[in-house]
Amino acid sequence: MRGEWVSYAGARQGRTFLPSAATCPLCPAREGGLGEIPFEQFEVAVFENRFPAFSDAATPVDLPGIETAPSQGRCEVVVFSDDHRAGLGSLSEDRLALLLEVWGARVEALGQDHPYVLPFENRGEEIGVTLHHPHGQIYAFPFIPAQTRRAAEAQAEAPVIERLLHGAGQLVVEEREHASAFVPPFAMYPFESWIAPRRRVPGPQTLSDAERLDMARLLGRTVRRLDALFGAPMPYILTVQCAPRGFEATFHMTIDIRPFRRDAGKLKYLAGVEQGSGVFLADVLPEDAAARLRAVSADYPA
Numbered sequence: 001m002r003g004e005w006v007s008y009a010g011a012r013q014g015r016t017f018l019p020s021a022a023t024c025p026l027c028p029a030r031e032g033g034l035g036e037i038p039f040e041q042f043e044v045a046v047f048e049n050r051f052p053a054f055s056d057a058a059t060p061v062d063l064p065g066i067e068t069a070p071s072q073g074r075c076e077v078v079v080f081s082d083d084h085r086a087g088l089g090s091l092s093e094d095r096l097a098l099l100l101e102v103w104g105a106r107v108e109a110l111g112q113d114h115p116y117v118l119p120f121e122n123r124g125e126e127i128g129v130t131l132h133h134p135h136g137q138i139y140a141f142p143f144i145p146a147q148t149r150r151a152a153e154a155q156a157e158a159p160v161i162e163r164l165l166h167g168a169g170q171l172v173v174e175e176r177e178h179a180s181a182f183v184p185p186f187a188m189y190p191f192e193s194w195i196a197p198r199r200r201v202p203g204p205q206t207l208s209d210a211e212r213l214d215m216a217r218l219l220g221r222t223v224r225r226l227d228a229l230f231g232a233p234m235p236y237i238l239t240v241q242c243a244p245r246g247f248e249a250t251f252h253m254t255i256d257i258r259p260f261r262r263d264a265g266k267l268k269y270l271a272g273v274e275q276g277s278g279v280f281l282a283d284v285l286p287e288d289a290a291a292r293l294r295a296v297s298a299d300y301p302a
């Protein structure tokens, strides 16, 4: 009815759920520890998700009268640091630049065999994170998701992101020579924040060193602003939007952060109108969100 696929992966119900710091599977391997990463220390680590939603081992399921396809693809885990308590807002700019390099390398490698690759981070128990250790994931899809295709087609028709960068004005939170952080004029979540390189590139794999460093700087500073807004770590969903196959020449990459706290102690929920119609209702005007984000500190907490 929506022209979209739904992926089912029953095996994921058994995944590790909120382990204590002492039994964290993403901490460096210790003597007798449970760590999945066999190093005493590391900067960024990438490995296959033990509980994948898409797997190249997926087999076809035959349901008479219903269109199905095997849920083939790849799911990887990206660990941002060996420090259990770190986060994108506490890591150094060099480490964040390295993370952008890692995202780019994986998008390029997984993109060889899959038409769309999505790096993302879910942060905060409020939105269902099951491991506290700072990490994200990368999904390589067997198809181009409908929402991604619409966005790519819109960009193929007009340089949407470039226009936003030129005309953002009061929606800009912070600008650097090679990148900009802003609230999109069509923000669906309160304090939604996007970071984009000024030059149109299809993904982090084609950023120059200088562009990568400016993107990294704005990424860390944007997360710290979101944390500073209500004096508590902001639960959010971060996605690195890269060109799906066939749209490399017109797609402008962005890092999109969708925060889930609209006010101190209050979360944004997707309720009747959002779920029933797909229309988002927002309580915070984009220009007000940008002004409030500009007003809070982007410095590392003391």
Ligand SMILES: [Zn+2]
Binding pocket: 021, 024, 025, 026, 027, 083, 084, 133
């Ligand atoms: Zn850990």
